[in-house]
Amino acid sequence: MSRGDLTDTQWERLEPLLPPIPKMGRPPRDRRQVFDGIWWRARTGSPWRDVPERYGPWETAYTVFRRWQIDGTWAGILKKLQVKADADGVIEWEVSVDSTVCRAHQHAAGARKKGGDPGRTRPDGLAAEPDDHGLGRSRGGLTTKIHLAVDASFHVLAAVITAGQRGDAPMFKQVMDRIRVPRPGGGHPRTRPAHVLADRAYSSRAIRSYLRRRQIPHTIPEKRDQAGHRQRRGSAGGRPPGFDRETYKRRHKVECRIGLLKQARGVATRYDKLAVRYEATVQLTLIRQTL
Known part of the structure; x- marks a missing residue:
């Protein structure tokens, strides 16, 4: 076992969640070996062709990664881990929302704007590959943003x-619409x-109204210009939104989670041409870190 590979305990948790290796005209590879090879690439940010020989042919690792992205396997595994964590009472439903910008390598550019690549589709029907990928x-060059709910x-409950x-x-x-954790006993998944x-980036009338409609308490500081505009309007400006400074201090957890996520170099710097492939790299990283 090399550094970064799955331990026996981690493999025991992951093995029941993995589907069989797709048939590719040759004897199927060991799933643990293939998973470790895919994770090595995400962890190091290296090209697929540089995956060490101990993980088998790099073509197998890439093909399995691509096929499991297309059929939703990576998203499904992550969802199952969330269900298990929620059933064990590990997930705490105080959610912090934030985003982080990741530099995109020049190899991430050049994908076709339109075409029939199967990587452009999503099996869950939420979204397809965006035209801008x-x-x-x-000023800094090509960038991609990851929006997270932690x-x-x-636990990362949603990523866009x-x-x-x-x-x-x-x-x-x-x-917020991406937060859907199914319940083990059936019924509607938990979304609230x-x-x-x-x-402050999320301080807007539309967001506060949306949260009130869903009856979700929130702690979002008011922007200075919004506060000044409200005060200038006098009584017509309404009351200031409630804000608890001590509660707001707990928002640091999303910042810490972003730092942990970016320990995978394949996430901190984007090398994937398609957004759905990069999303699968993020999902793989979340799976590995959850284990």
Whole structure:
């Protein structure tokens, strides 16, 4: 076992969740070997062709990674781990929302704008591969943004990939809609947090109204310009939104989780051309860190 590979205990947790290796005209590879090879690439950020020979042919690792992205295997494994954690009472439903910008390598550019690549589809029906492939251009070059919803026990309940220049507030509802943890005994999945924490980037009338409609308590500081505009309007401006500074301090957990996620170099720097592939790399990293 090499550094970063699964331990026997971790493999015992993961093995029942993995599907068989797809048939590719040759004897099937050991699933543990293939998973470790895929994770080695995500952990180091190296090209697929540089995957060490001890993990088998690099073509097998890439093909399995791609096929499991297309059929939703990575998302399904992550969902099963969330269900197990919620059933064990590990997930704490105080959710913090934030985003992080990741630099995109030049190898991430160049994907076709339109075409029939099966990687452009999503089996869950939530979204297809965006036309911009989740790449934005700024002074620093190509960037991608990851929007996260993290609970108080550092479980990532939702992740959305967008271009780096996209704002945080417009993506808030989509991030919240991605929170769906099925219940082991059946019934409707849990989608409503007990509390939401977010920074000033999410201070908007639309977001506060959305949370009130869903009866979700929240702690979001008010922007200075919004507070000044409200005060200038006098009584017509309404009351200031409630804000508990001590509760807001717990929002640091999403910042810590972002730092942990970026320990995988394949996440900290994007090398995947397609947004759905990069999303699968994020899901793989979350699976490995959960184990």
